[in-house]
Amino acid sequence: MCVSLGSRKILFGVCGSIAAFKAAAWVHALAKEEAQVTVVMTTSATRFVAPLTFASLSGNLAYTDMFAEGMAHIALSATADVVLIAPATAQTIARLAHGMADDLLSASVLASAAPVLICPAMNSRMLAHPATQRNLATLRGFGYKIVEPECGRLACGEEGAGRLAEWDTVREALLGLLANQDMAGQEVLITAGPTREPLDPARFLSNRSSGKMGYALARTAKRRGAAVTLISGPVALEPPPGVHLVQVETALEMAEAVSRSAQAASIVVKAAAVADFRAAAFSAQKIKKTTAEPLLELAANPDILASLGRNRRPDQLLIGFAAESGNHEAEGKRKLLAKKADLIVVNDILGSNTGFDADTNQVTLITLDNVETLELLSKEETANRIWDKAMSLLVGKRRQHGTEQV
Numbered sequence: 096m097c098v099s100l101g102s103r104k105i106l107f108g109v110c111g112s113i114a115a116f117k118a119a120a121w122v123h124a125l126a127k128e129e130a131q132v133t134v135v136m137t138t139s140a141t142r143f144v145a146p147l148t149f150a151s152l153s154g155n156l157a158y159t160d161m162f163a164e165g166m167a168h169i170a171l172s173a174t175a176d177v178v179l180i181a182p183a184t185a186q187t188i189a190r191l192a193h194g195m196a197d198d199l200l201s202a203s204v205l206a207s208a209a210p211v212l213i214c215p216a217m218n219s220r221m222l223a224h225p226a227t228q229r230n231l232a233t234l235r236g237f238g239y240k241i242v243e244p245e246c247g248r249l250a251c252g253e254e255g256a257g258r259l260a261e262w263d264t265v266r267e268a269l270l271g272l273l274a275n276q277d278m279a280g281q282e283v284l285i286t287a288g289p290t291r292e293p294l295d296p297a298r299f300l301s302n303r304s305s306g307k308m309g310y311a312l313a314r315t316a317k318r319r320g321a322a323v324t325l326i327s328g329p330v331a332l333e334p335p336p337g338v339h340l341v342q343v344e345t346a347l348e349m350a351e352a353v354s355r356s357a358q359a360a361s362i363v364v365k366a367a368a369v370a371d372f373r374a375a376a377f378s379a380q381k382i383k384k385t386t387a388e389p390l391l392e393l394a395a396n397p398d399i400l401a402s403l404g405r406n407r408r409p410d411q412l413l414i415g416f417a418a419e420s421g422n423h424e425a426e427g428k429r430k431l432l433a434k435k436a437d438l439i440v441v442n443d444i445l446g447s448n449t450g451f452d453a454d455t456n457q458v459t460l461i462t463l464d465n466v467e468t469l470e471l472l473s474k475e476e477t478a479n480r481i482w483d484k485a486m487s488l489l490v491g492k493r494r495q496h497g498t499e500q501v
């Protein structure tokens with residue numbers, strides 16, 4: 096199922112750092128996703144941004160005073176689905192590490208059973224100080240998640256580690272805390288995007304793959320706890336945070352990269368649109384236009400999926416895609432058998448909102464004993480449904496494999 100931030104109750108702690116202005120933008124972004132955000136500010140945070148700003152952006156009261164609203168720390172923490180503290184200062188990190196409860200934010204965190212996400216922001220030397228590092232290690236020991244600060248220009252004018260992480264990274268971490276971690280422990284290898292087969296220094300053969308389907312698979316698997324390696328052809332997408340990205344250009348490079356990672360993977364998903372052919376001979380000089388029409392001699396590229404089907408671990412789950420313009424079910428079944436895959440995901444490349452470059456997809460999941468056509472979904476929801484199917488197949492394969500071992 097697709098995890099979302101909508102209607103989630105987020106207790107958002109804001110500390111006294113210049114980065115508090117970014118927290119205001121984050122509250123606005125969360126409210127746009129219909130999350131229910133309640134902001135708790137430290138006293139020093141109010142020196143940077145007024146509580147009314149957060150109240151206006153979140154649509155809820157912004158709390159600053161432990162004693163203003165009765166047992167606010169208990170009420171606020173009791174209903175939170177997740178606690179997000181951004182920016183988190185060295186002072187608040189120290190307070191939390193020592194279990195102090197002398198302000199509303201630290202008392203609320205201490206009273207909460209919800210997962211906690213800490214986003215530090217401070218001067219590089221403060222961050223590197225053994226006391227801060229010890230306190231962060233203590234918080235990790237509590238099971239709190241730390242989104243590491245980024246390097247760059249700091250408010251104090253210095254360069255170095257200590258900048259508040261980017262919102263996309265923090266948002267992914269939030270979704271990871273809220274998602275069911277049913278893929279924890281899985282090593283997942285995903286290919287995505289097109290390959291490019293160069294003809295000469297100016298030209299190449301390629302296809303319309305944008306990478307969106309493969310990147311959605313990588314993002315959702317990561318959120319669900321998997322360790323993800325994403326082998327990607329040339330695309331215009333940001334890699335999902337926390338995913339090991341391997342960039343390739345040609346089918347031969349993709350084949351080489353896959354062969355390096357495949358054996359370690361418990362699940363392999365081949366969502367890339369791999370070119371079946373490359374130029375038989377690359378022209379080092381740009382092919383000049385002459386009166387005669389040039390003939391293009393092609394050579395076959397390796398069929399990576401078929402090779403995986405022949406050489407995989409018996410307990411490994413192998414999932415292929417099929418980009419079809421017709422005869423979907425028959426072609427999907429043919430590829431399932433021909434490539435020795437466990438699951439083939441068929442999608443229609445003629446639809447305006449399916450297949451290449453669309454933000455949505457409508458796929459048919461084909462296994463040896465089942466055909467299931469999904470409704471039109473976002474590629475992220477499609478990816479989650481593919482993982483739901485994969486995890487159920489993996490249980491069966493492990494049971495079967497386990498039996499074989501006995």
Ligand code: PMT
Nearest residue numbers: 304305306307308365368369399400415416417418451452
């Ligand atoms: O990237 P998007 O814009 O989001 O578009 C998504 C997609 C349409 C590219 C994706 O959903 C998809 O269908 N990917 C597979 C495209 C493809 O190459 O399909 P195919 O039917 O030609 O290949 C069948 C399978 O063999 C695929 O898993 C493919 O990765 C694999 N293959 C193909 C050729 C080859 N030389 N090696 C391979 O491994």
